[in-house]
Amino acid sequence: MNKRSLSKLLALLFAFALVAAACGGSSDADGETTDTTAGETETDTDEPIAAGEEAEGDVDTEVEEIEGERSYGGSIAVGLEAEAVGLRPWEDTCSSPCYNMMITVFDKLTDQALDGTYQPYLFETLEANEDFTEWVGVLRSGVTFHNGVELTAQSIADMFPIQQEGAAGAGGLSAANIIDVQATGDLEVTYTLSQSNSALPATLARAPVGMVFEAGAAAADPDGSANEPVGTGPFMIESRDLDNETIVVRNDNYWGVDPEGNQLPFLDQISFRPIPDEGTRLDALLSGTVDVFQTLRQGTIRDGRAARDGGEDIVMVEFQGNNVGGGMFNVLVPPFDDVRVRRGLTQMNSQENVIEALGGTGISLPGTQWFSPDSPWYSEKVAAAWPSFDFEAGSATLQEYIDDPERSDGKAPGESIEVELSCPPDPSLIAAMQVLEQTWTASGVVDVNLTNYDQQTHINYALGAENGFVGEHGAHCWRFSSDSDPASDINPGFAPPTAEIAEAAGIPDVVSPLNFANYFDGEVFGAAVAALQTDDFDERYALYESIMLKIAEDVPIWYSGHTATAFGTNPAVMGLTGWHLPSGDIGIGIPAVEGRWHEVWLSN
Amino acid sequence: MAKIIAARLLRLLATLFAVTFISFMMTKALPGDPAVAILGQDGIQNEELLLELRAELGLDEPIPVQYVTWLGNAVRGDLGESYINRGQSVAGTIGQRFPVTLQLALMAIIIALLLAIPIGVIGAYRQGKWQDQASSAGVQVALSVPNFVTGIFLIWLFAVKLEWLPASNWNRISDKGVIANLKTAILPATALALTQMAIFSRLVRSDMIATLQENFILSARAKGLSDRFILFRHALRPSSLSVATLVGINFGALLGGTVIIETLFAIPGLGFRLINAISQRDILVIQGITVFIATGYVIINTVVDLFYSVLDPRIRRS
Secondary structure, three states, X not given: OOHHHHHHHHHHXXXXXXXXXXXXXXXXOOOOOOOOOHHHOOOOXXXXXXXOOOOOOOOOOOOOOOOOOOOOOOEEEEEEOOOOOOOOOOOOOOOHXXXXXXXXXXXXXXXXXXXXXXXXXXXXXXXXXXXXXXXXEEEOOOOEOOOOOEOOHHHHHHHHHHHHHOOOHHHHHHHOOEEEEEEOOOOEEEEEEOOOOOOHHHHOOOOOOOEOEOHHHHHHOOOHHHOOOOEOOXXXXXXXXXXXXXXXXXXXXXXXXXXXXXXXXXXXXXXXXXXXXXXXXXHHHHOOOOOEEEEOOHHHHHHHHHHHHOOOOOEEEEEEEEEEEEEEEOOOOOOOOOHHHHHHHHHOOOHHHHHHHOOOOOOOOEOOOOOOOOOOOOOHHHHHHOOOOOHHHHHHHHHHHHOOOOOOOOOOOOOOEEEEEEEOOOHHHHHHHHHHXXXXXXXXXXXXXXXXXXXXXHHHHHHOHHHOOOOOOOEEEEEEOOOOOHHHHHHHHOOOOOHHHHHHOOOOOOOOOOOOOOOOOHHHHHHHHHOOOOOOHXXXXXXXXXXXXXXXXXXXXXXXXXXXXXXXXXXXXXXXXXXXOOOOOEEOOOHHHOOOHHHOEEOO | OHHHHHHHHHHHHHHHHHHHHHHHHHHHHOOOOHHHHHHHHHXXXXXXXXXXXXXXXXXXXXXXXXXXXXHHHHHOOOOOEOOOOOOOEHHHHHHHHHHHHHHHHHHHHHHHHHHHHHHHHHHHHOOOOHHHHHHHHHHHHHHHOOHHHHHHHHHHHHHHHOOOOOOOOOOOHHHHHHHHHHHHHHHHHHHHHHHHHHHHHHHHHHHHHXXXXXXXXXXXXXXXXXXXXXXXHHHOOOOOHHHHHHHHHHHHHHHHOOHHHHHHHOXXXXXXXXXXXXXXXXXXXXXXXXXXXXXXXXXXXXXXXXXHHHHOHHHHHO
């Protein structure tokens, strides 16, 4: 071939590339996509919402039994939002990306069913004494760790001292009031608690306390365990290349079977890849670089839906749970120490516009409490009580404060109030903040100063370790709640925030740095404590409802929308929702996009 | 010559001291706390634990004491351990990440030169003609588009639309071979290369225009040598000196400038690690990588300066 011909060929190839790019979609662009989202969920809005049912306007994927013949083998690549610092439940701080990896290696002692209740998992039974200060669990037999060590009650007892020394474990044990763990039989474990805790099963369903690791291996190589953890889970660590790829392979000796009796897991291998950029992660799925991607951003869900609706052969598996976005006022700092300011600003929060700025229109439901409309804990009464958007009423409420000669910020009557509104520098959060700024400023009585700090700084300002946990924040973007038992978030969230407040309340030993809004009310805290002294759902429901009603009255926090999260998948990836507990009951689905990978299979 | 080298080494040490001091102080000035990052939500419920951990990490010492301790260890070759990935030495982290960043930077420079030289030569040879104008316009676009935008476009074109290359992540040669490695490296390297290409081609063009007006070129033309021969054998070499210098300097800058591209493409190089370390307040890792990059940059610049001194006696004499 002479050089002129070569030049022509190159030019032709380049032209082909451009034409192909302009016209092309994926090779399966004309194929039928499996739509498992909004439009297909069936709801009956006239009936009360029962646990696990979809609420009116809810837009997530219905969790249900998945039909289809299971097949064994194959591997998938999963694009995660971030890398896990380490995979030690007792030591490493863990969020959604990390949980996706940990959950393949470690089994949990309990897990959550679709109706939100907790069931034994590695435990076969779990029972409490009358005042919930002692819990006895019996492990299933015949379970072995990846290194061949048999799981016994002593294995759980041996985890306890390691958890006590662990950066994450010590706090987890303390929050759950666990003071001792003993093997009281070959398979019987007894937990002794310092105070009543009817929500212990929720603690046992998560790291740092509930994930079961082999204590001998952990003690022998504490640092190495970060990358080569040993659990009883359906997969075992094959290799871990930090910030690039973590590969887990099938555990052939896994104890679990699905309700049909099929040996789990189905897949041979999973490769987890951290891809921090939201756009690249979605592109990685669209290009086939990964088979599954996760997102906790409404804007990315919107883009994923658009790609699917535009003909890309992907499936969006969505979950909208209790986690709710918004912000908090530091109630120890003027002018937020006055409920009129908090209420006025909240009434001037147009949730609809904020959600739109977040890219969540048609995806995210406006929040009124710490529970989403399809949660069993959701309360219509609270929803009705929440100060929803009413600009005129909000302005009037603020004006009362502004005209008050005794106003707490020390300014002269008639002067504007100053609000420092701060969020991490995420583009969608900044857009949402600008909506708030415009609305608040439009009242003519509020001067807003927008600030952005990176995530760590943002948390540190709210934590305030340097000033007795008062914090240095004013109005601060935040997320609240989760799909765990309400006690997991409510109790630390509303306990006395500083030593002085705890002292004044007569409970000097109870200080919670996690009460970031610094809001303390004796009745609220009393209800939260009382909810740990009973396992009767109706009683607990009433207590949590009373807390949420008080929050709606005192508004230490404001809401935007419930956090929608999603996995986008190649259509061949099946079984992400509709996984089962050992009892055969269907599990809760994928809250916070934490997959249960043991029942995932590749369709033919 | 020995004096020049000694002077350069002294300047190198002074620069490194300034870099370490400034970066340490800047990192410390940030309000984030590594202890909070380590403990997470479960851990920070316990104030005692938080204070204990801060003491264990030496974070309760005065900042100057922390710096002197770090510097004392660093000059003995001990850059410390990551606060977050406990047990992982900073030097080990750098050793693992640097080859990835080095490969990206090398590939970017090679791609940039492969594109820049023909574009620059053609621009000079066809000065003022449509070829020159078209290449100048293309170069202007490449200069003005940030490399992460180029990266996003490349992912869209070659990964999403054409499905020729993966959109992200990194295949190590040791695990998956050279071809698989190049497949993951080519897009980020190209994204990094385009800006470099634009700068290099401008320089080649301007130097080449000057060279083409030299008497020895006229003499070569008079001898009847072909234009291509004259351009690439006679004119290119004397026109390459300033580009060679710039390649050295820009290569050093690229080693520290891959942060955004590595994050966009999820590539486990120094830049990606640095970004994670900053968000986690993993101060010793930030320090270690910053010092490593700064050292590399200063050394490359020093070598380029010395190289210049060797080539040009006027610089040596001055």
